[in-house]
Amino acid sequence: MREQKITLAEHLEELRGRIFKSVIAVIIASCAIYSFVGVIYGSMIKPVGKLHFIAPQEAFIANIKIAFFAGILLASPVVLYQLWRFIAAALTEKEKKSALIFGILSFVFFIAGASFGYFVITPIGIKFLMGFASNMVIPMITVSKYISFVGMLTMAFGAVFQLPLASLFLTKLGIVTPKLLSDKRKHAIVAMFVGAAVLTPPDVVTQCLMAVPLLILYEIGIVFSKIVYRPI
Numbered sequence: 001m002r003e004q005k006i007t008l009a010e011h012l013e014e015l016r017g018r019i020f021k022s023v024i025a026v027i028i029a030s031c032a033i034y035s036f037v038g039v040i041y042g043s044m045i046k047p048v049g050k051l052h053f054i055a056p057q058e059a060f061i062a063n064i065k066i067a068f069f070a071g072i073l074l075a076s077p078v079v080l081y082q083l084w085r086f087i088a089a090a091l092t093e094k095e096k097k098s099a100l101i102f103g104i105l106s107f108v109f110f111i112a113g114a115s116f117g118y119f120v121i122t123p124i125g126i127k128f129l130m131g132f133a134s135n136m137v138i139p140m141i142t143v144s145k146y147i148s149f150v151g152m153l154t155m156a157f158g159a160v161f162q163l164p165l166a167s168l169f170l171t172k173l174g175i176v177t178p179k180l181l182s183d184k185r186k187h188a189i190v191a192m193f194v195g196a197a198v199l200t201p202p203d204v205v206t207q208c209l210m211a212v213p214l215l216i217l218y219e220i221g222i223v224f225s226k227i228v229y230r231p232i
Helices: 008-034 037-044 058-088 093-130 143-160 163-172 178-183 185-199 204-228
Strands: none
Touching: 008 037, 008 058, 037 058, 037 143, 058 093, 058 143, 093 143, 093 163, 093 204, 143 204, 163 204, 178 185, 178 204, 185 204
16 A cells, blocks of 8 residues: 555646557457457347348448457456556555455456346347338348447446446445435336336337346345445
8 A cells, every 4th residue: 555645736647648558459459350340240230130230331330340349348357457456556455455346346246247248138229129110111220329228228237237236336435325226216116117218229129128237236235235324
């Protein structure tokens, strides 16, 4: 643990350096994975079978999007490590251990959420939405829109899977209690459906597909809160 205090300018300089290293890690990971974009395409388009592009540059930009989203996932350990190094300087040894465990769990939950969104929710949502096709309504899904749809769902589910950890962290800080979380369950349900509407495309199905896991995660968060809660 560093004994001397650092100035605000030094703190901001260190933050800038950590952000720079994280951005470089994402760029390197994205470049490395660009060669495998074709393989990723094959997995992504299974629910629809075929995609279209209506602008000369659209297919190229879609490749960049895929490499970027995959690069974020691939570089996430480096990004989390840089975040850890930044906050560790201000923590005690006991707090460092807690923060390290929290960071590892955060990474695991993010990967679990992103995988759930990609492998489970996306195919279900696409299959339902494609069910509205008919002889008069023929789907012509563009590659850019489709990649954005899949990428947004994947990242959104990775983010919302942090909910139990957020409950645990807020309980440790003394901001919430298990009783408060239980009492505010009805309000949380409304907030979840509103949040799902913001994070997902504008249709009821994908909104519900996110809101239902959120409800389960909220209940898991209450369990986590009970585990770490210590009455004053």
